[in-house]
Amino acid sequence: MLQTLPPWSVRTGARCIGFEQSTAILEDGERVEADVLVGADGIASAIRQALHGKAAPVYAGYTCWRGICRDDGSLPDGSAILAVGHGMQCGIWHCGEGQIYWFVTKNAPEGTAGGKAEVLALCRNWAPPIPGVVESTPSDSIIQNDILDRPPLRKWGLGRATLLGDAAHAATPNLGQGACQALEDAVVLAHCLRAEQPVDAALRAYERLRIPRTAAIVNNSRRTGRILQLDQPALEWLRNSxxxxxxxxxMERRLFRQLLFYPLPKL
Ligand SMILES: Cc1cc2nc3c(=O)[nH]c(=O)nc-3n(C[C@H](O)[C@H](O)[C@H](O)COP(=O)(O)OP(=O)(O)OC[C@H]3O[C@@H](n4cnc5c(N)ncnc54)[C@H](O)[C@@H]3O)c2cc1C
Structure with a gap:
């Protein structure tokens, strides 16, 4: 992607602290003027804060470890695993280039820290290949995040400024849709900017198209996470049945149809 862009168009190490109309204000005082400002600065977005005020993301009640290990053939080609336990989940799938991606979640107080030893202790008695893939992952490549989201917004932008991706609609990862929705946003935004004039009308059209779908996904992800993380035996039995x-x-097929069949405009 970088190679297809003009060299001046990407700058790293430049922290944005706010904006005026469509001018980004950087930490060192520099002002970067543009026709459109898109806050795509993640769950702790400075642009979202400037538009909607300061509010911390919401902790979903569980933490997540993730890792990537070499594919030793223990997960058959074309298959994936989602295992659900007592206040825990584990997912494993192929991620290309001879590698396997895995995650393990656990209900825990916010800020609970742990490394490979803690994850292994959690899943040691689970069926193969779960303990094996965790065991074969180098400790320093395992990452841990508390799972957070934000309640959906009714409006995203103002004038020639808007939001995109987690800045607009951070969701828990239970439907695997955070980055997917950021990509959909980008396609719809590009389409609206081409199709509509003036720019602020194009941004409002983009938001009208994207807010309902992304809000539904944020709410659905949170609900799905609550169900998958249940830790009361009677409710776990009901869920499993x-x-x-x-x-x-x-219900599962209906959910996947809603997620996967979305008419994107052709660019
Ligand atoms: C455990 C876990 C599992 C996940 N699994 C999946 C999955 O299976 N599928 C899926 O689609 N999604 C998944 N996601 C979600 C996905 O990672 C995010 O939705 C996605 O990264 C959001 O992309 P983004 O570009 O909006 O934000 P980010 O990826 O957060 O990127 C924001 C960028 O903005 C920069 N930035 C931040 N603040 C500033 C500032 N003030 N000034 C300048 N730059 C700034 C950051 O450095 C960063 O480069 C998962 C998330 C987690 C935590």
């Missing part, structure tokens, strides 16, 4: 039933399968 429903998800294995024909009704559960129908």
């Amino acid at each position: 429903v998800s294995a039933s024909p009704l559960g399968r129908r």
Whole structure:
């Protein structure tokens, strides 16, 4: 992507602290003027804060470890695993180039820290290949994040400024949609900027198209996370029974249809 852009168009090491109309204000006082300002600066977005005020992201009640290890053949090609336990989940799938990606979640107080030893202790008695993939991951490449999201906004931008990606709609990762939705935003934004004039009308059209879908995904991800992280045996039994039933399968297919079949404009 970088190679397809003109060299002046990407600058690193430049922290944005706010904006005026469509001018970005950097930490060192520099002002970067543009026709459009898109705050794509993640869950702790400075542009979102300038537009909507300071509010901390919401902790979902569980923490997550992630890692990538070499594919030793223990996960058959074309398959993936999502295992759900007592206040825990584990997911494993191929991520290309002879590697396997995994994650493990656990209900815990916010800020709980731990490394490979803690993850292994959590999943040591789980079925293969779960303990094996964690064991074969180098300790220093395992990362841990508390799982956070933000309640959906009714409005994103103002004038010639708007938001995109986690800055606009940070979700818990239970539907695997955070980065996917940021990409969809980018396609719809590009389409609206081409199709509509003036610029502020194009941004409002983009927001009208994207707010309902992304808000539904934020809410659905949070709900799905609550169900997957249940730690009360009776409710876990109910969840497991429903998800294995024909009704559960129908609900799952409906959810995936909603996520995966979205008419994107052609650019
Ligand atoms: C455990 C976990 C698992 C996930 N799994 C998935 C998954 O399976 N599928 C999926 O689609 N998504 C997943 N996600 C979500 C995904 O990582 C995010 O939704 C995605 O990275 C959001 O992209 P973004 O570009 O909006 O924000 P970010 O990736 O956060 O990028 C923001 C960028 O802005 C920069 N920045 C921040 N503040 C400033 C500032 N003030 N000035 C200048 N630059 C700034 C940052 O350095 C960064 O480069 C997961 C997230 C987590 C935590």
